[in-house]
Amino acid sequence: MESLEEPRFFVHIGEDPYVDALGGELWINVLYESIKYGLAPKSWTDFLYLSVGGTLSNGGISGEAFKHGPQINSSNVYQLEVVTGKGDLVNCSEKENADLFYGVLGGLGQFGIITKARISLQVAPKLVKWIKVLYSEFNLFTKDQENLIALHDTFDYIEGFVLTNVENNMTSNSSGKTLYGLEVAKFFNPHEKNITNKKIDEILGKLNYLSHTFLESQVTYVEFLDRLHVLPELMVEDRSNVANVSFPWLNLLVPKSSILTFGEEVFTHILSNITYSPLLIYPFNQSRWKDKTSMVTPEEDVIYLVSFLTSAKTYSSGLDGLQNMLTINKKILDFVNKESLGVKQYLPYHDALEEWQAHFGKRWDVFSRRKKSYDPLSILSPKQRIFQRGQIIL
Numbered sequence: 001m002e003s004l005e006e007p008r009f010f011v012h013i014g015e016d017p018y019v020d021a022l023g024g025e026l027w028i029n030v031l032y033e034s035i036k037y038g039l040a041p042k043s044w045t046d047f048l049y050l051s052v053g054g055t056l057s058n059g060g061i062s063g064e065a066f067k068h069g070p071q072i073n074s075s076n077v078y079q080l081e082v083v084t085g086k087g088d089l090v091n092c093s094e095k096e097n098a099d100l101f102y103g104v105l106g107g108l109g110q111f112g113i114i115t116k117a118r119i120s121l122q123v124a125p126k127l128v129k130w131i132k133v134l135y136s137e138f139n140l141f142t143k144d145q146e147n148l149i150a151l152h153d154t155f156d157y158i159e160g161f162v163l164t165n166v167e168n169n170m171t172s173n174s175s176g177k178t179l180y181g182l183e184v185a186k187f188f189n190p191h192e193k194n195i196t197n198k199k200i201d202e203i204l205g206k207l208n209y210l211s212h213t214f215l216e217s218q219v220t221y222v223e224f225l226d227r228l229h230v231l232p233e234l235m236v237e238d239r240s241n242v243a244n245v246s247f248p249w250l251n252l253l254v255p256k257s258s259i260l261t262f263g264e265e266v267f268t269h270i271l272s273n274i275t276y277s278p279l280l281i282y283p284f285n286q287s288r289w290k291d292k293t294s295m296v297t298p299e300e301d302v303i304y305l306v307s308f309l310t311s312a313k314t315y316s317s318g319l320d321g322l323q324n325m326l327t328i329n330k331k332i333l334d335f336v337n338k339e340s341l342g343v344k345q346y347l348p349y350h351d352a353l354e355e356w357q358a359h360f361g362k363r364w365d366v367f368s369r370r371k372k373s374y375d376p377l378s379i380l381s382p383k384q385r386i387f388q389r390g391q392i393i394l
């Protein structure tokens with residue numbers, strides 16, 4: 001997709017600014033282009049070396065989602081140019097060819113290839129206060145996260161993480177214990193520094209974290225957004241042996257009503273003796289954004305993204321081996337299914353058609369109807385294994 005012809009960008013400045021970017025463009029380049037005009041998109045992913053079309057065909061979730069929704073929210077993406085499976089080049093938006101627009105957003109590449117996207121922009125702040133604190137109690141951690149996302153005027157970015165099997169010396173009273181980290185950020189401009197600090201102190205004063213675990217830094221907005229540029233080196237330290245590293249990632253969307261049951265079993269039992277990292281967990285509020293896209297989420301207002309993002313040694317049969325990590329993933333999935341926790345996979349991976357149908361639930365009819373309309377010969381994205389290449393959709 002990166003081979004598409006230039007011009008790569010068109011930035012519209014004015015009352016409702018936006019950038020037109022090619023589908024194969026990386027988000028890091030969208031950032032650098034729009035920041036030239038003092039503007040930036042509102043909703044991000046943690047890692048920016050992903051393509052516009054790639055994240056828009058999934059969701060695009062990060063710590064800004066509680067405020068702005070995922071990248072596929074129609075307040076973040078105004079219009080798409082798409083090549084359908086029939087070979088038609090179609091512009092679509094909420095007003096024009098809306099069925100294709102919503103279908104393609106979160107549509108796992110099933111209905112069309114996104115060749116261009118119009119991304120909404122806002123005035124970019126200059127600086128970021130970035131704070132991390134730890135909790136020992138899962139219920140206090142989730143309660144604070146939920147309170148923070150419920151308020152409009154708290155932080156601009158809210159995420160969290162889990163540390164499993166923590167050694168004695170990390171906190172005064174935690175031996176082989178699970179700890180929960182809250183990660184928040186407040187965006188501001190230099191002249192707002194004092195008022196921002198005061199506001200942060202006020203919000204933090206109401207939270208229940210372990211007071212001696214407070215960590216704060218100040219970085220530029222671009223440094224903050226591009227904080228994971230080192231990720232590829234961290235993920236594969238030894239470039240000469242790439243084949244021996246696998247990424248058995250599992251991303252789950254867990255409804256608020258199930259999160260304590262989920263946390264109790266998964267973090268303190270299934271993962272209790274394993275140092276599992278990274279493991280992200282943070283809630284966002286669907287009522288501020290939910291629309292008619294193809295992305296499937298649990299039927300509740302507040303949902304948590306729980307991302308198991310470990311790496312494994314492909315050929316090892318030990319605890320750090322791929323097979324062991326896949327077994328752990330299976331244990332987690334078996335648990336959520338057995339307990340009917342209402343969990344859905346984000347970046348879903350399913351083996352059989354019945355599993356896909358269960359994933360989409362009552363939205364399967366619309367999904368398969370759209371496949372028939374826009375890609376009746378099942379040419380697009382067969383590796384998602386929903387429809388087989390060449391299968392004629394009746």
Ligand SMILES: Cc1cc2nc3c(=O)[nH]c(=O)nc-3n(C[C@H](O)[C@H](O)[C@H](O)COP(=O)(O)OP(=O)(O)OC[C@H]3O[C@@H](n4cnc5c(N)ncnc54)[C@H](O)[C@@H]3O)c2cc1C
Pocket residue numbers: 001023024044045046047050051052053054055057058059060061062108109110112113114115231347381383384
């Ligand atoms: C290191 C890393 C960090 C990540 N962090 C986050 C995160 O913080 N938040 C988050 O939400 N996701 C995250 N993801 C997941 C990411 O959103 C998806 O993997 C996404 O597909 C990546 O885009 P890509 O350009 O790499 O897509 P590719 O791997 O190139 O494509 C993946 C699939 O997306 C579809 N697709 C790709 N391009 C298009 C297009 N132009 N038109 C239509 N369909 C298309 C196709 O089905 C394709 O098979 C991360 C992934 C990685 C590898």
